[in-house]
Every structure is written in structure tokens, then in C-alpha cells.
Amino acid sequence: MKISVIGTGYVGLIQAVGLAELGFEVVGVDIDSSKVKLLNKGECPLYEEGLESLLKKHVNKNLTFTTSYEPIKDSDVIFVCVGTPQDKDGNADLRYLISAIKKIKETIDKDKYKVVVIKSTVPVGTNRKVKELLKGYNVDVVSNPEFLREGLAVKDFFEPDRIVLGFENLENKKPIEIMEKVYEYFKSKGVPLIITDWETSELIKYASNAFLATKISFINELAKLADKVGADIKVISKAMGLDPRIGDKFLNAGIGYGGSCFPKDVNALIYQFIDNNVEPLLIKATKEVNERQIIWFFNKIKSYYKNLNGKTFAILGLAFKPNTDDLRESRAIKLIDMLLKEGAIVKGFDYVDKARENTRNLYKLKLWRDYGYNIFILDDLYETVKDVDGIIIATEYNFNKEDWEKISKLVKEKVIFDGRNVLEPEKVKKLGFKYFGVGRR
Ligand SMILES: NC(=O)C1=CN([C@@H]2O[C@H](COP(=O)(O)OP(=O)(O)OC[C@H]3O[C@@H](n4cnc5c(N)ncnc54)[C@H](O)[C@@H]3O)[C@@H](O)[C@H]2O)C=CC1
Numbered sequence: 540m541k542i543s544v545i546g547t548g549y550v551g552l553i554q555a556v557g558l559a560e561l562g563f564e565v566v567g568v569d570i571d572s573s574k575v576k577l578l579n580k581g582e583c584p585l586y587e588e589g590l591e592s593l594l595k596k597h598v599n600k601n602l603t604f605t606t607s608y609e610p611i612k613d614s615d616v617i618f619v620c621v622g623t624p625q626d627k628d629g630n631a632d633l634r635y636l637i638s639a640i641k642k643i644k645e646t647i648d649k650d651k652y653k654v655v656v657i658k659s660t661v662p663v664g665t666n667r668k669v670k671e672l673l674k675g676y677n678v679d680v681v682s683n684p685e686f687l688r689e690g691l692a693v694k695d696f697f698e699p700d701r702i703v704l705g706f707e708n709l710e711n712k713k714p715i716e717i718m719e720k721v722y723e724y725f726k727s728k729g730v731p732l733i734i735t736d737w738e739t740s741e742l743i744k745y746a747s748n749a750f751l752a753t754k755i756s757f758i759n760e761l762a763k764l765a766d767k768v769g770a771d772i773k774v775i776s777k778a779m780g781l782d783p784r785i786g787d788k789f790l791n792a793g794i795g796y797g798g799s800c801f802p803k804d805v806n807a808l809i810y811q812f813i814d815n816n817v818e819p820l821l822i823k824a825t826k827e828v829n830e831r832q833i834i835w836f837f838n839k840i841k842s843y844y845k846n847l848n849g850k851t852f853a854i855l856g857l858a859f860k861p862n863t864d865d866l867r868e869s870r871a872i873k874l875i876d877m878l879l880k881e882g883a884i885v886k887g888f889d890y891v892d893k894a895r896e897n898t899r900n901l902y903k904l905k906l907w908r909d910y911g912y913n914i915f916i917l918d919d920l921y922e923t924v925k926d927v928d929g930i931i932i933a934t935e936y937n938f939n940k941e942d943w944e945k946i947s948k949l950v951k952e953k954v955i956f957d958g959r960n961v962l963e964p965e966k967v968k969k970l971g972f973k974y975f976g977v978g979r980r
């Protein structure tokens with residue numbers, strides 16, 4: 540079976556490389572020629588553990604990349620994995636998706652049967668729209684949302700919790716059989732395949748992301764109360780999580796969720812509620828709690844120092860989560876912006892080389908113009924903490940493993956604001972640090 544993947548970003552690239560590993564002949568198509576060039580050399584334009592070695596294993600064998608849509612003519616299945624960012628109203632911006640569908644329409648043979656699979660996260664009704672755009676073509680359109688997590692994407696590809704497939708008509712067995720063939724490996728491993736209609740499939744994706752975001756906002760709101768009354772949110776989360784009905788995942792309090800998906804998907808879901816005259820009470824609160832969480836934390840820092848002007852901070856963790864280079868909606872970047880606005884000097888560090896490189900590039904473009912050269916991204920954690928007035932942990936890496944005794948001798952003032960509750964407070968307090976977490980005594 541020949542497969543093409545349109546859009547080779549985080550989702551499309553994993554899909555292309557993963558399917559190649561499973562033995563399919565795969566072509567990745569992207570409009571970004573610099574990306575395609577790198578990929579054909581076996582170099583990953585993004586950081587994801589384990590991805591580059593798999594790419595190298597298959598590239599120019601059963602996996603190729605191109606900017607041309609021509610190869611999709613021979614594909615049996617076309618996965619569409621282009622970005623669906625947020626538009627100015629908060630809904631998903633479908634311009635990349637529509638443009639990809641139009642290109643597919645211009646390229647493929649009207650009569651040659653194909654399955655077009657929408658993997659991008661799209662609002663309810665989009666698969667129907669895509670089918671409409673391809674009217675008169677011998678195609679079936681399938682909704683197949685993606686659930687991978689950045690930083691764990693390769694693992695998530697090979698060990699998904701479920702595969703969701705939405706069809707126009709469940710009586711039409713042809714596309715169902717083809718998709719079952721594509722995902723045969725997973726079926727044989729016992730991964731549940733949810734076969735449903737378009738609308739249900741589209742909503743499963745938003746419901747899953749919004750539910751996880753709500754779990755985070757719930758624990759974050761509770762952490763503020765814990766902070767006030769002297770309770771420990773970590774213990775609360777642990778005890779709650781022991782109840783299997785609640786579960787122990789996504790109950791880590793901190794400075795809120797970021798990334799390319801939760802913020803935009805929560806917004807797009809709110810938009811879909813409003814568009815359909817249903818009130819999104821809970822989901823709106825999820826968003827609001829998240830937006831306020833970082834301000835609450837920043838105010839903690841501000842009230843400690845009174846005046847941030849001229850103070851120097853080490854920001855540990857730059858990307859929106861560990862083990863990725865993705866800065867989209869990163870809370871660390873939000874914090875840096877707030878600090879710079881107040882006249883502080885920022886030294887930043889992330890373990891992922893590409894996350895540091897992306898941050899340097901971001902500030903070259905974005906802020907140096909506005910805030911001067913008050914931001915320095917360093918390649919070494921110990922250099923980063925040297926002579927600072929405070930350490931701020933912004934990403935949930937296990938910073939415990941660092942040499943805190945050494946760090947205590949390098950800093951100017953021994954203060955830690957742990958925005959992800961990753962440190963053991965007693966350990967650092969013994970070294971003379973003042974410790975401020977999120978909802979921890
Ligand atoms: N990043 C993630 O962890 C996850 C993302 N998703 C969803 O998957 C979709 C893709 O997300 P990412 O991979 O993060 O986006 P991305 O921005 O990393 O990649 C999108 C790629 O599509 C390419 N592209 C845009 N228009 C094109 C066109 N007309 N033809 C060919 N290529 C085109 C871009 O050049 C880019 O390389 C989004 O809808 C997102 O919500 C779903 C689950 C996880």
C-alpha cells in the first residue's frame with residue numbers, strides 16, 4: 540500500500556516515519572522546501588527523541604520527501620497533517636487544510652479511488668466540508684485525530700492508547716477495511732480501534748484535550764487555596780490520584796499548560812459551543828484559570844523582590860514541556876516576557892539544544908528590539924545560575940538531579956521559585972535557599 544503524508548511537522552513527520560517503519564512506502568509532502576531538503580538528507584528539522592535515527596533508517600528507501608504533490612497520484616491513502624492554528628476569533632484556522640485539499644484535488648485522478656485521511660485537529664463539520672470540496676472525486680474522507688504528546692511522540696506512535704476513525708457512512712466498508720489495513724499492526728497488538736462517524740471522531744479529539752486541560756486547571760486552582768491555607772498540593776494530588784476513578788495523571792500543579800494544542804484547542808472548542816448556541820461554562824473556566832495561573836505566580840515573584848528592575852533571573856526550562864524544542868505558548872517564554880517588561884535581566888537554559896537555539900532566534904526577532912539585550916540563553920545550567928538574584932523553574936524537568944550545593948555557591952541570592960513543583964524543598968532549604976512552589980507549604 541502506498542501512503543502519502545501532507546505536512547511534515549510534529550504530527551506528519553512522526554506519521555510518515557512511523558508508517559515507513561511498519562513497512563509502508565511513504566512520501567512526505569511539505570510546502571517548506573528547506574524542511575524537505577533537510578529531511579531528504581536524513582536530518583530532523585525538529586527535536587523528538589528517537590525520530591532522527593528512524594528517519595535515517597528509511598529515508599531514500601521506503602520514505603521520501605518532496606514539495607511536489609505529484610507523488611500523491613499513486614497513493615492509496617493520503618494523510619493530511621497540516622497545522623490548524625488559532626484564527627483571530629479563537630476558532631481553528633483552516634486555511635492550510637483547505638489549501639492542501641485544493642492541491643490534492645488539482646493533482647489526483649478524478650476516478651482513481653483514494654482515501655483522504657484528516658489527521659489535523661479540526662472542528663466539527665470539517666470532514667463533511669472536505670468531502671464537499673472533493674465532490675465528484677472517487678474518494679472517501681476519514682477523520683483520524685492524533686493523540687501523540689510531544690517529547691514522547693515516537694513512543695506514542697507505536698504504543699497508542701486508541702485509534703479513532705470517523706467515517707461518513709458506516710455501511711460503506713471499503714474505507715473501513717483500508718484503514719484497518721493501515722493500522723493492522725496496532726490492531727494485532729490489542730490497541731482499541733474506535734470506529735465511528737465524522738462528528739463523533741472530531742469531537743473526541745477536542746474532548747480529550749479539553750478534559751486534560753481541565754484536570755490541570757482544576758489542580759492549579761486548588762493549589763492557590765493550598766498555598767493560602769498551608770496545605771501541600773503534591774500530597775493532595777497523590778492522594779486523589781490513588782483513586783482509580785480520578786487517576787494520577789495530569790494532576791501536577793504548576794504555572795499552567797502551554798504548547799501548540801491545549802490553548803488553541805480549548806479556544807476552538809469554546810468557539811464551537813458558542814457557534815452552536817451551547818454555553819461552554821466549564822471549558823471557559825479552564826481557559827481563564829490557565830491564563831491567570833502564570834500571573835498569580837509572577838505576582839509571587841514580584842511581591843518578594845518588590846522591584847524587579849535590574850534583578851537577574853535564571854529561567855530553567857524554555858520549551859512548553861520537557862524533551863521538546865517547541866516554544867509555542869510556552870509558559871517559560873510568557874514568564875520571560877513579563878520579567879523583561881519589568882526591567883529584569885534573564886538568563887535562560889533548557890536541556891534540549893534546539894530549544895535554546897529556537898529561544899535565541901525568537902528573541903532576536905521579537906524582543907531585542909523592544910527590551911534591549913537583556914536576555915541571554917546559555918548552554919550550561921551552572922553558567923545560567925551564576926550571580927542571579929533568583930532561580931525560576933518553568934519546565935517540569937527533574938532538576939533535582941543537579942548539584943544544588945554547587946548551585947547554592949554560584950547564585951547571588953538563594954531564592955527558588957519552582958513553577959513546576961519539581962524540587963524537594965527540604966533539600967534546597969537545608970542549603971539556605973528560600974523556596975516558593977505552587978501550593979506547597
Ligand atoms: N504537535 C502535536 O503534538 C500535535 C498536533 N496535532 C494537530 O496536528 C496538526 C499538525 O500539527 P503540527 O504537526 O504540530 O504542526 P506543524 O506546524 O509542526 O506542521 C505543519 C506542517 O504542515 C506544512 N504545511 C502547511 N500547509 C501545507 C500544505 N498546503 N501542503 C503541504 N504542507 C503544508 C507546514 O510547512 C508544516 O511543516 C494540527 O492540527 C495540530 O492541532 C494533534 C496532536 C498532537
Ligand SMILES: O=C(O)[C@H]1O[C@H](OP(=O)(O)OP(=O)(O)OC[C@H]2O[C@@H](n3ccc(=O)[nH]c3=O)[C@H](O)[C@@H]2O)[C@H](O)[C@@H](O)[C@@H]1O
Pocket residue numbers: 660685686687688689690748751755788789790791792793794795796797798799800801859860935
Ligand atoms: O493535541 C495535541 O497536540 C496533544 O496535546 C497534548 O500533548 P502536548 O501538548 O504535547 O503535551 P502535554 O504533555 O499534554 O502537556 C501540555 C502542557 O500541560 C502541562 N501540564 C501537563 C500535565 C500536568 O499535570 N500539568 C501541566 O501543567 C505541561 O507542562 C504542558 O505545558 C496531549 O497530551 C496529547 O494527547 C495531544 O495529542
